Amino acid sequence: MGRPEFPIIQFLKVSKWYGDTQILEDFDLEVKAGEKVAIIGPSGSGKSTILRLLMGLEPYQSGRILISGNLLPSEKESHAIRRRPPAKGHEVGLVFQHFNLFPHMTAIENVIEAPIRVLKLSSEAARRRAHDLFEKVGLFGRDDAYPAQLSGGEQQRVAIARALAMQPKVLLFDEVTSALDPELVEGVLNVLRALAAESGVTMLVVTHEMAFARDVSDRVLFMDKGKIVEQGPPSLIFSAPQNERTRSFLREILGK
Amino acid sequence: MTFDAQLAFRILPLLLRGLVVTLEATLAGFVFALAGGLVLALGYRAKSWPARAVSRSLVEFLRNTPLLVQLYFLFYGLPLLGVRFSAMITGVLGLGVYYSAYVAEVYRGGVDAVPAGQWDAARALRFSRAQTWWRIILPQAIPPVIPVLGNYLIGMFKETPLLATITIPELLSAARQVTGMTYRYSEPYTMVALIFLAASYSTSLFFRRLERKVGTS
Numbered sequence: 327m328g329r330p331e332f333p334i335i336q337f338l339k340v341s342k343w344y345g346d347t348q349i350l351e352d353f354d355l356e357v358k359a360g361e362k363v364a365i366i367g368p369s370g371s372g373k374s375t376i377l378r379l380l381m382g383l384e385p386y387q388s389g390r391i392l393i394s395g396n397l398l399p400s401e402k403e404s405h406a407i408r409r410r411p412p413a414k415g416h417e418v419g420l421v422f423q424h425f426n427l428f429p430h431m432t433a434i435e436n437v438i439e440a441p442i443r444v445l446k447l448s449s450e451a452a453r454r455r456a457h458d459l460f461e462k463v464g465l466f467g468r469d470d471a472y473p474a475q476l477s478g479g480e481q482q483r484v485a486i487a488r489a490l491a492m493q494p495k496v497l498l499f500d501e502v503t504s505a506l507d508p509e510l511v512e513g514v515l516n517v518l519r520a521l522a523a524e525s526g527v528t529m530l531v532v533t534h535e536m537a538f539a540r541d542v543s544d545r546v547l548f549m550d551k552g553k554i555v556e557q558g559p560p561s562l563i564f565s566a567p568q569n570e571r572t573r574s575f576l577r578e579i580l581g582k
Numbered sequence: 583m584t585f586d587a588q589l590a591f592r593i594l595p596l597l598l599r600g601l602v603v604t605l606e607a608t609l610a611g612f613v614f615a616l617a618g619g620l621v622l623a624l625g626y627r628a629k630s631w632p633a634r635a636v637s638r639s640l641v642e643f644l645r646n647t648p649l650l651v652q653l654y655f656l657f658y659g660l661p662l663l664g665v666r667f668s669a670m671i672t673g674v675l676g677l678g679v680y681y682s683a684y685v686a687e688v689y690r691g692g693v694d695a696v697p698a699g700q701w702d703a704a705r706a707l708r709f710s711r712a713q714t715w716w717r718i719i720l721p722q723a724i725p726p727v728i729p730v731l732g733n734y735l736i737g738m739f740k741e742t743p744l745l746a747t748i749t750i751p752e753l754l755s756a757a758r759q760v761t762g763m764t765y766r767y768s769e770p771y772t773m774v775a776l777i778f779l780a781a782s783y784s785t786s787l788f789f790r791r792l793e794r795k796v797g798t799s
Contacts, residue, residue, distance in 0.1 A: 383702050419706065426703035430721045439717065440707035492707060 333392075334359040334496060334528050335380065340389035342375060342552075349375045350552045353389070359495070362522050362529045364543035364560070366536070368575060371549040373532040374423075377498040380530070381420045393418060393496065419494030423501040425485045427473040433460075433484045434469040437491050445492065452491070459487035463517045479510035486517060496528045497521075503535060511535070518542060536580060540564050548572045590769040593760045597773055600756025601781070607673050607752060608739045614678025615738070616731070619685025624715065626690055637686070644683035650744050652676055657748040673745040681738050688730045692723035725796045732789030736782045753777060 335357040342350040349372045357363055365373045378384040379391060382398060391398040394417075427436050437459065438452035447455070460466065463483040473481050482502055489497060499518065503511040515538045522529055522542045533539050539546055539560065546563040548556045548571075556569040567573045625637025644652070653676040660667065667675065696719055704714040743754035751759075757770035764770075 378702075381702075381706050383705060420702075422699060422703065422706075424699055426697075426699035428700065428703070428718055428722075440709060443713050443717065444708045444710075488707070 332359050333357060334361075334394055335530075336390070336392040337376070338390045338392070340379070340386055340391055342372075342379065342384070342386040348552060350379075350386070353552065353554070355547075355554065357496075357528060357530065359528055360526045361545065362543045363531065363545050363547060364539035365530065365532045365547045365549060366534070366539055366575075367547075367549035367555075372552040373549050374500050377420060377500050377530060377532060380418055380496065380498060382418075383420075417493070417495045418498065419489035419492050419496070420498040420500065421482070421485050421489050421502050423504050425473070425478075425481045425505070427481055427485055427488070429473050432470045432472055433465070433476065433480075436473070436484055437488045440488070441491050455491055456487065459490050462490070462520075463487050464513070477510065478506045479513050482506065482514050483517060486514075486521075490521075494527065496530070499529065499531045499533070501532050501534065503533070534579065536564065536576070548575065550575070585768050585772065586766065589764070589766060590773050593764075593770055594773065596760060597753060597756050597770065597777060600751060600753035601777055603670075603750065604739070604742045604745075604752040605781075607670065607677065607742055607745055607750065608735070610674040611677030611681065612735050612738055614674060615681035615685045615734070618678060618682030619689055622682055622686035623689035623693060626686070627693070629711075641683040641686055644680055645687075649676065649680045649741060650747065652680055653744060653748055669745075669749045673748055673750045676748075677738055677741065677745075681734060684734055685731065688727050688734065689723065691730075692727040693719060695726065696722045728796055729789055729793040732786065732792070735789075736785055739782060739785070740778060 333356040335355065337353050337355040340350055340353040341348065342353075353372070353376075355376070365376065367373055375384065379386055380393065380398070386400050388400060390400070428439070431439060434453065434456050437456040438447075438449065441447040441452040441455060442449060456469075460469070460483075463486050465480060465483045465487065468476060468480060468484075471480075473484070476484065486502075502518070503514050506514060515535060518531070519538070519542055521527070529542070531539065531542060543560050545557060546560045547554050548563060548567070548569070550571050556563065556567060556572045563572065564576065567576060622637045622641055625633050628634050628637070653673065656667075656672050656676050657669070660672070700718055700722065701714065704718045709718065742752050745752050746755040746758070753774055757774045760770040761767055
């Protein structure tokens, strides 16, 4: 990181509602370039909303969100969210809980489609990139399989490769192992661990896997009811949480 | 009532010439409806609310007025506005516009059935709106509705006798011409019914096969 102190992501007093329900309340967050942040907390606490906001998939009503210093505009016409053109210059990628692979395309087509159409890469360059990434995520000999023919673990590897193929500066992972069969979880987590260890990409990881959160992150946020209740280095949050809500959440999820 | 098989056989070439006109009008009208329906279906989800409102109200208007009235309007009304088309073009336009509304609803059903996650993924990969439609949404939305489109093709085909009212020499007109010359009714109209049956039924078989193929891929 050339400028490790530069905040690549800034939330300034961001509030977000779904109808009458407030999801985020005066939410503040700064993430430095290259930082790995794990976001934990009970469901409905607004964790995934943070990622969806950064990806531009949701409107927000007040405050400001900046990515690399560029404003992601707040959106008053909330119903028109899918109709906005994609934000340019915000190199953010998102891996979804339910993969959201394109079912009518093969594994490799899923990965090369956006580099070819959006980044204007040649087909050969895109394929080379896809093969490098398949190697990285541990997917071999499945290029021409359709998503329906892949296991959940394989599908999520394709989805990770698909996001990486756009070479984002910020990678968002939204509970990427929650939809997987238990025996497939660890394999996918290991892909993410390797990714976090080797790359300078900024990562925001929403997860229920506490061991993984501890391994992968520089900082852990515990969220509840649209606010950050507590944050700090994983060693501190997991061994000596200060807040009572953090403690009871961890007790429940870790079963101690 | 008698049925003269020989007469029926003799008038067949004349009727088949009418059938050709019917098929031309049906196919051209259907292609128009497929394209027009797509425009309307995209309009449903357009960025601007006027485009959405226009699409919606146009579909409601077209679906809630009789095709025959629309044909008369085009055939007798347009020339008064200084727009002159041949009868055939007017007929194709009439069928096409009318069925656009139904086809738009079919597409809409297909588009609504595509999971929201597909839109999210397209956006996360920074596809443009046009790329999202052509590469991601429509390839998933259209194959499942092909059988329904097939039903509308057959439906349109069976409505073509209305074109006789605006002087297009289609199948029913040909039959009427025969009755005018021979004063025989049972043969020409029976033949017309059989020809419609044969063409509609074979088309429906074709779409059933297509449905199976699309369903298993």
